[in-house]
Amino acid sequence: MPGVAILGVTGRMGQALVRLLSADPDGAAAGLTLSGAVCSPLSARRGRDAASDGVSTGILATDQIATGLRDAAVAVDFSRPQHVPAHAAACAAAGVALLVGTTGFDAAARAALDDAARTIPVLIAPNTSLGVAVMSQLVRQATAALGPDYDVEILEAHHRGKRDAPSGTALALGGVVAEARGATLEELAVFDRHGGSAPRAAGSIGFAVLRAGDIVGEHSVVFAAAGERIEITHRATDRAIFARGALRAAAWLAGRPPGVYGMQNVLGLP
Numbered sequence: 642m643p644g645v646a647i648l649g650v651t652g653r654m655g656q657a658l659v660r661l662l663s664a665d666p667d668g669a670a671a672g673l674t675l676s677g678a679v680c681s682p683l684s685a686r687r688g689r690d691a692a693s694d695g696v697s698t699g700i701l702a703t704d705q706i707a708t709g710l711r712d713a714a715v716a717v718d719f720s721r722p723q724h725v726p727a728h729a730a731a732c733a734a735a736g737v738a739l740l741v742g743t744t745g746f747d748a749a750a751r752a753a754l755d756d757a758a759r760t761i762p763v764l765i766a767p768n769t770s771l772g773v774a775v776m777s778q779l780v781r782q783a784t785a786a787l788g789p790d791y792d793v794e795i796l797e798a799h800h801r802g803k804r805d806a807p808s809g810t811a812l813a814l815g816g817v818v819a820e821a822r823g824a825t826l827e828e829l830a831v832f833d834r835h836g837g838s839a840p841r842a843a844g845s846i847g848f849a850v851l852r853a854g855d856i857v858g859e860h861s862v863v864f865a866a867a868g869e870r871i872e873i874t875h876r877a878t879d880r881a882i883f884a885r886g887a888l889r890a891a892a893w894l895a896g897r898p899p900g901v902y903g904m905q906n907v908l909g910l911p
């Protein structure tokens with residue numbers, strides 16, 4: 642059974658992955674077995690079991706990524722954006738496939754992922770749920786069918802602990818709209834509206850962000866014209882949905898040729 646190393650094992654997503662793998666020790670559902678668990682050097686859980694809920698996985702959390710990757714066919718990164726370049730380089734050096742679920746990384750980190758993808762398969766997945774992959778397709782279709790007369794706005798809501806904004810998923814959805822309009826997100830995105838800001842520029846894509854309580858993740862893409870409005874919405878109510886999708890994608894990724902992949906490749910979507 643191929644091994645999976647979790648980078649960011651102590652976090653919300655890391656623990657959701659550990660729970661899923663522990664509930665299925667034979668790997669029957671995911672086709673993967675937990676082989677490594679990586680935390681930060683400052684982590685209170687360094688040297689302790691990968692599961693923080695008292696369950697014994699037999700795998701200890703380590704801050705040495707080379708150790709964590711030792712028996713892995715694939716690594717799944719749900720840590721912090723500033724660590725993405727180092728994780729990419731370590732996976733490339735170890736010949737371990739990498740799924741990046743971490744969001745909010747910068748252009749330099751993206752370049753590091755492209756660099757690693759010359760040696761290993763790298764899957765960049767700001768959202769690992771099946772529903773959001775399908776939503777992206779629907780958004781692409783709606784953008785093309787409705788044309789430029791429809792204003793597009795993207796709304797997202799997450800829990801109070803989320804560090805980046807707008808979410809990686811909201812930005813990816815904005816990228817889908819921009820691409821379908823023959824532009825880049827940088828050209829069309831509007832992130833800031835307050836005070837007496839100027840009227841809406843035609844063709845722009847506005848982002849609105851809500852942070853509160855324990856909201857797992859909600860995204861809406863709104864298409865509005867005079868007289869009608871279409872809203873395509875995805876609501877995640879359980880973090881396990883991201884963990885299940887991540888393991889399915891990681892199992893798909895292990896053993897693929899080097900290159901950059903997305904969730905649409907895993908699901909066979911165009």
Ligand SMILES: NC(=O)c1ccc[n+]([C@@H]2O[C@H](COP(=O)([O-])OP(=O)(O)OC[C@H]3O[C@@H](n4cnc5c(N)ncnc54)[C@H](OP(=O)(O)O)[C@@H]3O)[C@@H](O)[C@H]2O)c1
Nearest residue numbers: 649651652653654680681684719720742743744767768769
């Ligand atoms: N793709 C998706 O579908 C999806 C879904 C949910 C969240 N996310 C993204 O995934 C990331 C993690 O989310 P989360 O909610 O799990 O955050 P979180 O609870 O803050 O977990 C991140 C963890 O990373 C650990 N960490 C910090 N530095 C590290 C390092 N150098 N190496 C390994 N681990 C390190 C931190 O703790 P220690 O100091 O204890 O190691 C922390 O527990 C975020 O970017 C979030 O936006 C993506």
